[in-house]
Amino acid sequence: MRNNKGLFNNLDWILILIYFLLVSIGLLTIYSVAYNEENASLFSFSEKYGKQFFFVLIALFCGFILFLIDADIYKKFAVPIYFSVIFMLLIVLFMPPINGARSWIGIGPFGVQPAEFAKIASALLLAKYLSSIDLKHQDSKKLFFALSILFLPMGLILLQPDAGTFLVFTSFLFVFYREGVSFDPFFLFFINNLLRLNYKRTWIGVHFIPIAFIFIVLALLALLSNSYSFNLFSYKINGFYLLILSLFLFCTCFGFIFYRFGNKRERKNSIIAVSIAFVLAGLVVSTVHLCFNKLASHQKNRIELFLGIKSDPDGQDYNRNRAMAAVGSGGFYGKGYKNASVSSVKTNHVPESETDFIFCPFAEEWGFLGSAFLLFLFLALIIRIIIIAERQRSSFNRIYAYCVAMILFYHLTINIGMNIGFAPIIGIPLPFFSYGGSSILSFTIMLFLLLKLDSQRMNALS
Amino acid sequence: MNLNNRKYIILFFIVFIGVLYFFRLIHMQLIDVSWKLRAQEISEKRKVIIPARGVIFDRNKNKIVSNITYYNLMFVEKNIVDLDTSSFAKLVNMSVEDVKKRFLEIKKKQGTYYNKNTKKRTSNYLKSRAYPFLIEITASEMATIAPYLNQFKGFYKESTSMRLYPYNNAANILGYIAEVSPQNIKNDPFYKAGYNIGKTGIERYYEKELRGEKGVHYLIKSAQNNAVEPYENGIFDTLATQGASISLGLDIKLQQYSEKLMQNKKGCVVAIEPSSGEILSLVSSPTFDPNLLVGKKNISKNYPALVKNKNKPLYPRPLAAEYPPGSIFKLVQSLIGLQEKVVTPNSSFPCTKSMVGCHNHPKAKSISEAIKYSCNPYYYYLMRKVIHQKENKNLFMDAAIGLEKWVKYMHRFNLGKKIETDIPGLRSGLIPDVRFYNKWYGKNKWKFSTIRSIAIGQGEVKLTPIQMANIAAIIANRGWYYTPHFIKKIENKKIDEKYTTKNQTGINKEYFEPIISGMHKVIYEAGGTARLARIKDISICGKTGTVQNPHGKDHSVFIAFAPKDNPKIAVAVFVENAGFGGTWAAPIASLVIEKYIKGKIEITKKETRVLEANLLINTKNEK
Known part of the structure; x- marks a missing residue:
């Protein structure tokens, strides 16, 4: 461990602290939700909390490996990483469907969701490409190429189908906006060619995302x-x-x-x-x-139903209604740890309460205090990542950081939104929190990659 | 183009969502209570524990009503996995067809409701709710099913408590319990659909004591509607308490014996302990086994047959049947005559058969002989003296004054008004008063000769058998009585004061002696009407009656008490269409008395004669 000091030098400890907080709260919540008296140990592998604990260990190990690798390699190997993930997305389409979707590649008893890793790979390639082009002289080919980096995995994910992850890919458009990628090439093509005008830039194209x-x-x-x-x-x-x-x-x-x-x-x-x-x-x-x-x-x-104009609490509105009842019943202090009566796995009123709806048991057990704290924790994480992004010297690092921030932002918005009736029921996990090996592994890799890039930000010019 | 400002726009979006969600959480978790209520509705279950009903004992601590556990075979359709219909049918001893039919029947029974919004008609049947597949399975039947039940997911057993009558007797007293009616639910919030309630008899009258107190368990339920764990570790739960056990003054062995004596006869036996007013036995014949009306299955099978039976076994004759009393009424008339001082114990009247028919007997030289011979003309003279006391010169008005006095006495004997006691279904009988006759004949248009038949207990006068028995009890007590009643003791509660308060008739004690001596003569002297009532070693006093019946053979009636001094039992026996009072009613009454006092019958010849008699063939169908 000679270079231990070097390994952990320049790491953003605030980010790491938030990460560990989220992962441990998530683990404890899964423990409470899926608690089984027969296997009460947190480490009992037959239960979901035991498995999740194991997943977290694997994720941390992978994260540690990432620290050992020089960060430059990602920029160099962004293309092969991207295409190996695309290859996996292709293979997954030939796998037997689970719950009506072909999103798993089975390896022994465990499955991997390539779509989770496609986000990282696309972010890397996007960062590499956008940092390489001159944005002042962009044309429709470059814009189209940049968009293709997203459209290829998006198309394959839609075939699975996995609407949630598909939607998450649109978060990269915010990164386009931040980097000044204008949608003008498209608009100008229509306006100038069809209307026989000669505009250089349009306001709509530049501010396409806020519009x-x-x-x-x-x-x-x-x-x-x-x-x-x-x-x-x-x-x-x-x-x-x-x-x-x-x-x-x-x-x-x-x-x-x-x-x-x-x-x-x-x-x-x-x-x-x-x-x-x-x-x-x-x-x-x-x-x-x-x-x-x-x-x-x-x-x-x-x-x-989604807009709340109609209600059908025991039919089409079932999940949402149960989830909102669970969150709302938490009150100010919550019902106490392991006392979730609506959303525990045992009572099973809220389906998927250890994965997509994990915010429910947490909000039910810890009430407004807990759920507001969790919301702030996530916002702090995202804002911290944006601060990190803005301090990067290389645009590759910045773009990647923004990608991470926007992915997390989307996951947070949709996942918590569907628990409080503000978003449609789209199955995507709450980062670092929800049960699931692929989810915890991909988000950890995504974040630790950012940490590594950030720790080497001073080398960027050299 | 300054791209640096764009981070603020992005940050704005992030903070915007954060603030929006923050306020949404405030609204959902702190302000809007509807989600909390919704969560309770979803996840909490109030399980009501229905207590076992109170047990009923007789006066000798014999358990006459107890509880027994039965089982219902329940199912939740949602939990049924791959039901092997043929082996399931074999298990519950039904055909496969019947099993399928039963499922459809249950669904159909739940009815449908019309949803106005969707304009669709949907069944009330819920796949997640438990319904009984089979009800009221006995413990032994369940024992053959239970071991295999775990092979059929979605089915489980549920125990219910039902009534058990160890003696097959006293159905008319004890009554039965059945599912509550919508009216019951409306009247008392204690009841919910499916609960049981006492429908008749003691079960109904002491419903509030017997039903006990419900317990409530609060449970956390799962989406499959299964209870998962107690809510808050059960701190809000209450225990169910079994209904109070009650003891009746009834002697079940005597009841059993009297019912046996009345077999193949239509009529009643009422026995009262004069010193306490406790009813020892109350037979309504023909009767039925109370176990026939235990549980839904039995009730739906047996109740219609009992209702249709032409002999009306469900009709509470001793309480509700109003019969003319016949000659036993002469006892009360004698007492009124003496108290009103219109006669003395030694008054004598000729047996003038031109006034009213009478049998051949020597002239009654005293009031006790009049009782012994049951002389009809004697009581015409006596009653005329009671009615016409010459208080008004107008004969009609004088009759009204006299009748009013007479009615007052009658009411003191609890005649012509309902005996307010602890069983439903009592009727008041009929003692015609001034208003009655004014309505019937017109004011001042009637005098004694118009209404004379009431003198000998015929005509308009009507008594219920329990009132007849009470007359015997009053005479046994020489002038007072406790309201005849069943209750002896209620666990943790005092019995109603009215059962321990003496009612006085206002007849002087000394006037009872000539009457009692007359009643003694009825049985023990030559020329008495009830020599068949004699019992060895017990001096018994009684009076026969033969009730004229325009619809058929006369009714046989007898009231008695014994022993003469310090009486232990007062009895009234009424046998419809059995003829002369001394022939059937008197021996039956004497057997009841002997059985009660001695505990056994010494000379069985009389018993055999009664048991073998079938007097039902004399009866015609009543209207």
């Missing part, structure tokens, strides 16, 4: 307003018209403010911008409204 976010919010509003109606002087008015009306009033107010307080040159432009914004928003809302009404009734039903 997409606003688009999603508008779409949700359109869906919500669609099912809302009220009576006005014996006329039944659909909420859709109310939404259009409020958008119009909103834009008119903005337009008026710009006109009244802006300078002469801004007046004309602002009025045009506000008008365009209104027309676009109206278009979005109408399109969603139109599409929604064209949907088959069972699809409509699903969306309405």
Whole structure:
């Protein structure tokens, strides 16, 4: 252990502390959820907590190995790593399906989910590619190539099918935004060629991701307003018209403010911008409204269930209803460790309460104190990773760090969101917390890789 | 293009989600209680423990009603895995077809409900709920099934407590228990669908004492609706307490014997201990085995037959059947006459057969001889003196005044009004009063000669057998009585005060002696009407009655008490369509008395004659 000092030099101990906190709380929660009196030891291998303990040990061992390897190797070998994972994603499609999805490759008694590792491989290749191109002179080929790095695994994952991981891959688009990758090449292609114009850049292309976010919010509003109606002087008015009306009033107010307080040159432009914004928003809302009404009734039903417009607590809404009851019943202090009456494996009201719904038993046992603490812990982890990302000298490191941050952000948003009724029921694990070997292993590798890269950040220029 | 600012936009998204979720957690866990209620609804189960009913003893501490464990074979469809129908059918001794039919039947029985929102009709049957596949399996039957039950997942046994009557007697007294009606549930929150309640008899009257107190266990249930563990280690649980055991004044051995004597006869036996008012025996014949009405299975099989039976075994004759009392009524008339001082013990009236029919007998020289001979004209004269005491010059108004006095006496003997006692189904009988006759004949349009038949216990007068027995008890006590009742002792509770309060008739004690001596003569003197009632070593006092019956053969009635001094038992026997009172009712009463006092029958000739008699063939179907 001569180079022990060197090994653990420059490591970000805050990140490691948060990591160990999350893993141990997760392990204890699995122990409580799946507790079996016959095999009460945390290390009894026949129980899930025993297995998870074993998985954590393997993950830590792998993490330790990563510390021994020089970080440069990842940039060099990003392409072979990426394609070996793609190869595994191909093989997995020929495996026998488990629960209707072909997502496992069996090795002895254990299975591996290649999709979990595809996230790391894609992040590495994306970091390598984006750091190599000159973003000031990008063209549609480069953008298309960058997107292809994501689309290839995404397509294969969709074939399994695994909607959750598919969705998580879209988190990389935030990284595109951070790195200044503009979607202009696509937009300009349409605008310049079809409309015979000659724009150099568009605002939509540059800020595509935040605009997409606003688009999603508008779409949700359109869906919500669609099912809302009220009576006005014996006329039944659909909420859709109310939404259009409020958008119009909103834009008119903005337009008026710009006109009244802006300078002469801004007046004309602002009025045009506000008008365009209104027309676009109206278009979005109408399109969603139109599409929604064209949907088959069972699809409509699903969306309405998700939005909480309809409820079916013992039917289609079962999982969500049980999960929310478990979280809500925790109260301020919670029911106490091992006292989860709704979400323990024994009572089995909340399905998958040791994997995708692990937030339930935790929130039930530790109440608001615990769940708020866990939320802050995850936010602290993500924000810490962004801080780490921003201090990197090489763009490879920064991009990779941002990828890790956004993946964790997505997992957190969707996983906790579905426990509190804010996200659809999509089966993705809570990082470092949920039961599952592939999950703990891939997230540990992902994080330790970042730690290693960060520890060598000073070498980047040399 | 300054890309550095974009990290703030990304951070904004992250913090936005964090704050949003934080407030959502505040709302869900701290403000909105509906999720807590929902969690309780999902995960908690209130299991009510129904206690065993109280046990009933007779006066000699014989257990006459107890409990026995039966089993229900329950199933939860959700938990059934690959049911091997043929071997299961073999186990429960049914055909495969019947097993399939039974499952369908259970589903059908749950009914359906109409969902207004989806406009669909769905069954109330739930796959996750337990239903009984077979009910009321005996312990021995269960013993053959239980060892193989674990081969059939989803099936399990559940024990229930049911009534057991070690003696096949006293069905009319004890009553039976059955599932509660919707009305019961509405009236008393104690009951839920499926509970049992006392439907008749003692079971009904002492329901509140016998049912005990429910216990509640709070459990954490699983999604499969199985109880997983006690909630909070059971600190909120309450124990069920078995119903109080009660003792009755009933002598089950005597009851058994009286029922046997009344076999193949229609009628009643009522025996009372005069010194306490406790009912020793109360027979309604024909009767039935109380075990016929134990449990749903038995009730649905046997109840319809009992209802349809033309001899009406379910009808509580001693309590509800209102018969004209016949000549036994003369005892009460004599006492009223003496108390009103319209006659003396030595009054004599001629046996004027032109007034009313009478049998041939020497002239009654005293009131005790009038009783001995049961002279009808004597009581016409006596009753006329009671009714017409010349208090008003108008004959009609005078009759009304006299009748009013007479009715008052009757009520003091608890005649014409219900005996308020601890069994349901009692009726009041009928003592016609002034209002009754005014309505019948018109005001001031009736006098003694109009209503004279009541003098000898015919006409409008009607008594229930328990009232007749009470008359015997009153005479035995020389003027007072305790309300006849069943209860002797209730565990941890005092019995109602009204059963330990003496009721006075207001007749002077000395007036009873000539009556009692008359009753003695009835049995022991030549010319008495009930020589068949004689018992060796016991001096018995009684009075026969023969009730004219326009629908068929006369009814035979006899009331008696014994021994003459310090009486132990007062009896009334009423045998429908049996003819003269001395022929059947008197010997039956004497056997009941002998059995009670001696514990055995010494001369069995009389017993054999009674046991062998079939008087049911005389009866016609009642309307």
